[in-house]
Amino acid sequence: FSWNSIIRGLSAGRKPEEAVSFFSEMLHRGFRPNKFTFPFVIKACTESSLTRSGVSVHTHAVKSGLESNPYVQSALVHMYADNKKLDDARKLFDQSSERDVVSWNSMIDGYVKCGELDLARSLFDRMKCRDVISWNTMINGYGLIGNLVQARSLFEKMPLRNVVSWNTILAGHAQCGDVEGACRIFSEMPHRDVVSWNAMLACYAHSGQSNEALALFNEMRSLKVKPTDATIVSLLSACGHLGALDQGESVHAYMKEHMIGISIVLGTALVDMYAKCGDICRAKGIFSVLEHKDVLAWNTMIAGLAMHGHAHEALQLFDEMVETGTRPD
């Protein structure tokens, strides 16, 4: 009933850990979770890397007799796999009597994200119920470890491709530095969504083809594709590499115009862009208003200061970072 809707809302929101505390509250008051409750809570544990709570949620699922529900089971496999607890995930996976396609895919993706492509592949080969996500997951894995030969071979063999398949093989080429290949795929793909555009933009930005990135963004705008944070971040990175302050400023203005809020990632990209373009004051200004600064944000600001010869200030900032409880890496 309504407990479920609240937990669902929290788990989909920005603070999924609140869904977990809400779940404990629910149990504390004597309400019984049902088969819809668990996937929401487990997802919240997955996203906030709360593996300890996850284990306790797992225990409750067992007590409720819901551990064999396919939605609950696959959510648990995904939770362990996503948090790199591959042995726990696999144990659960092997114990399940009826593994559905989502459990298989989650287990394979767990191996993929840890670079264990051989283990992923052996599961994939044993699968009878492969769907487009299984194929996409494997293609992504080969792209991540730089094996474009296998990635392409699966891409060609797969019976059905969706836009994610195309985006995945595109990103794989980008990951391997094959800009021409990425370009070719981008132009050949039957449909492009915002992720396709973002992947191509990032490819240009990472390979130093900043002007191509800016040109692609203009094309994107003329086609009325709505940008996301990833779009803006790649653009800022392109501007930073060019040292093009005026272009960077116009991206910043675009953000304000379209009411794009400054997340930690976007904020760090802005700090970096202003620093690389030589406007250290604006970089400091953005940095100072960033909430929940993480180690990457600090590193960016420190490097920006150091780059411009403000060694003393950089060291001061380093001390401040440590004092405010961020561990240097």
Next chain:
RNA sequence: AUGUCUCUGUAUA
């Protein structure tokens, strides 16, 4: 009414 895949931020070489 619920679960799985793709794109984004820092340094050095």
